[in-house]
Amino acid sequence: MTNSPMIAPPVPAGVSTKHNITRKGIALTVRNLNAYYGTSLAVGDVTLDFSPNTITALIGPSGCGKSTLIRCFNRMHEVLRGAHAEGEVILDGDNIYAPDADPVRIRRRIGMVFQKPNPFPTMSIYNNVIAGLKLNGGSHSGINYDEVVENSLRQAALWDEVKNKLKDSGASLSGGQQQRLCIARAIAVDPEVLLLDEPCSALDPIATLKIEELLQQLVEKYTIIMVTHNMQQAARCSEKTAFMLADDKRVGHLVEYTATSEIFTRPKDKRTEDYISGRFG
Amino acid sequence: MAQPTISLDHRTLLSAELARYATRRVTNSIVRIILLILTAIAVLTLLVIVGYVVLNGLSTLFPVVDGHLTFNVGFFTKPGSAPGDEDPGGVFNGIVGTLEMLAIGAFIAVPIGLGTAIYLSEYAVGRLGRIVRFIIDLLAGLPSVLVGLFIWMVFIHTRILDFSGLAGALGLMIIIIPIVASSVEAILRLVPDSLREAGLALGLAKWRVILRIVLPTVSGGVATGILLSLARAAGETAPLLLTTAGSTLFTNTDPLKPMTSLTLQIYNYATSAYPAQNQQAWGNALVLISVIAMFSAAVRYVTGRNRYDQ
Numbered sequence: 290m291t292n293s294p295m296i297a298p299p300v301p302a303g304v305s306t307k308h309n310i311t312r313k314g315i316a317l318t319v320r321n322l323n324a325y326y327g328t329s330l331a332v333g334d335v336t337l338d339f340s341p342n343t344i345t346a347l348i349g350p351s352g353c354g355k356s357t358l359i360r361c362f363n364r365m366h367e368v369l370r371g372a373h374a375e376g377e378v379i380l381d382g383d384n385i386y387a388p389d390a391d392p393v394r395i396r397r398r399i400g401m402v403f404q405k406p407n408p409f410p411t412m413s414i415y416n417n418v419i420a421g422l423k424l425n426g427g428s429h430s431g432i433n434y435d436e437v438v439e440n441s442l443r444q445a446a447l448w449d450e451v452k453n454k455l456k457d458s459g460a461s462l463s464g465g466q467q468q469r470l471c472i473a474r475a476i477a478v479d480p481e482v483l484l485l486d487e488p489c490s491a492l493d494p495i496a497t498l499k500i501e502e503l504l505q506q507l508v509e510k511y512t513i514i515m516v517t518h519n520m521q522q523a524a525r526c527s528e529k530t531a532f533m534l535a536d537d538k539r540v541g542h543l544v545e546y547t548a549t550s551e552i553f554t555r556p557k558d559k560r561t562e563d564y565i566s567g568r569f570g
Numbered sequence: 571m572a573q574p575t576i577s578l579d580h581r582t583l584l585s586a587e588l589a590r591y592a593t594r595r596v597t598n599s600i601v602r603i604i605l606l607i608l609t610a611i612a613v614l615t616l617l618v619i620v621g622y623v624v625l626n627g628l629s630t631l632f633p634v635v636d637g638h639l640t641f642n643v644g645f646f647t648k649p650g651s652a653p654g655d656e657d658p659g660g661v662f663n664g665i666v667g668t669l670e671m672l673a674i675g676a677f678i679a680v681p682i683g684l685g686t687a688i689y690l691s692e693y694a695v696g697r698l699g700r701i702v703r704f705i706i707d708l709l710a711g712l713p714s715v716l717v718g719l720f721i722w723m724v725f726i727h728t729r730i731l732d733f734s735g736l737a738g739a740l741g742l743m744i745i746i747i748p749i750v751a752s753s754v755e756a757i758l759r760l761v762p763d764s765l766r767e768a769g770l771a772l773g774l775a776k777w778r779v780i781l782r783i784v785l786p787t788v789s790g791g792v793a794t795g796i797l798l799s800l801a802r803a804a805g806e807t808a809p810l811l812l813t814t815a816g817s818t819l820f821t822n823t824d825p826l827k828p829m830t831s832l833t834l835q836i837y838n839y840a841t842s843a844y845p846a847q848n849q850q851a852w853g854n855a856l857v858l859i860s861v862i863a864m865f866s867a868a869v870r871y872v873t874g875r876n877r878y879d880q
Binding site: 363370393394398405409411420424426474475 | 764770789
């Protein structure tokens with residue numbers, strides 16, 4: 290669901306629907322972002338550039354604000370009572386925190402997958418995938434739902450496991466399958482950026498591996514930002530890593546942000562080195 | 571395996587422990603029996619009331635005429651009677667009145683109650699939410715005779731309405747609203763926030779998330795809340811006593827005219843000086859209990875069929 294004509298890609302010849310298009314992800318630029326719970330500052334003054342079609346990992350100990358930060362990137366932070374954020378998050382030239390920016394439209398361009406798999410329990414697998422398209426109102430006449438379901442589930446590497454039981458409840462799947470269903474649901478609305486908030490922390494190692502493999506394919510199409518508390522996971526999957534740490538006032542700050550290979554071998558900051566070498570956290 | 575040798579000290583300790591264990595067992599059984607008796611009193615009270623109503627009610631429905639058991643068809647097809655009438659009549663007007671007033675009251679009250687519940691659970695923050703919740707609780711605890719008095723004062727005394735089915739329905743409405751609001755709110759709060767977040771993160775507007783994701787997830791619980799409120803309202807007498815001026819004699823379907831109900835019939839017949847009418851009260855009571863039991867059965871059916879588990 291591309292909202293702005295500015296970023297609509299040219300349709301290659303022979304491609305019938307926009308869901309088949311291999312499209313480049315979009316860069317996300319963060320400038321001086323502060324996130325608050327009530328009046329207390331939780332994340333202070335973060336400035337970051339996320340490269341298109343890149344997996345960036347956000348790492349750091351518990352309570353460092355990495356989940357808070359990622360929730361600011363699609364304006365999900367403010368959904369919590371009393372929470373708000375200030376600063377700029379620029380998606381393709383548009384500041385998503387501009388006064389006239391509509392959070393609902395922004396969330397269609399920046400999809401999110403949560404820590405705990407959360408398929409809609411009353412919906413079938415099929416309806417879970419198309420929930421974002423079907424429930425959002427407007428005209429649905431141009432959408433071929435069967436195609437969207439198959440494409441999204443194939444991209445989420447779940448198609449072969451569920452193609453014969455699309456009418457079953459989404460809740461009937463295993464945890465790993467549910468999480469891939471949530472990924473399929475997120476990409477069915479055709480976002481440009483995919484945010485993953487500790488997507489594997491509720492999964493077993495095999496399911497985790499599957500998701501990690503999947504991310505390597507998805508990064509061809511989307512810009513991926515992933516929070517993880519698992520440093521091995523960051524090292525395995527991401528190209529770039531941002532390390533965050535809370536200061537003594539429990540305000541999270543960005544400590545170091547560079548190529549993943551760099552940060553795990555030659556960290557510039559002493560605190561980064563202490564963390565990745567397991568001295569705390 | 572070789573048993574470790576037990577010294578004399580240990581043996582003394584052991585026997586003391588055994589003695590204490592015996593006392594504990596006895597105390598446990600005594601407590602259990604006391605609790606059982608208390609539970610039995612609670613359950614028996616209900617059984618005696620229902621049993622008494624059923625037995626007496628059945629003898630109204632199936633009277634023994636000339637030594638034969640007969641079925642009193644007229645009990646369901648005829649309106650009630652006046653004191654001293656030869657034919658004691660039936661419950662038809664009561665059933666019509668109860669169902670009609672319940673339908674009108676619920677038609678107005680359920681949307682109001684649902685809206686309040688959704689507002690409280692999904693939108694209300696801080697102080698305003700607490701105040702609204704407190705008022706809803708007060709309303710739910712209001713003695714129902716005050717509800718009747720209120721309707722009488724505001725609508726009937728001012729001649730906005732006559733004593734009528736509509737006035738009674740407004741009374742039932744006031745009974746239904748807080749029950750629906752508080753029970754549905756409690757149920758909506760059971761929906762985990764992760765589902766709301768999942769919907770919002772897909773770029774769905776908040777009201778669509780509520781309507782298409784939150785409510786369907788607990789549709790069984792919402793239906794239960796509504797049915798319970800109807801069961802409660804069906805058994806109300808006081809709000810109608812002061813507002814409907816129901817006559818035992820006529821069947822009326824016009825909501826702007828006086829209307830009776832099963833509960834009013836019971837009240838009128840039970841306080842009558844004629845034994846034949848007293849007997850009619852039991853029949854009415856049996857029908858009323860059956861109506862309420864049907865709502866309860868519907869509740870069980872709905873909750874058993876559609877339960878949210880995660």
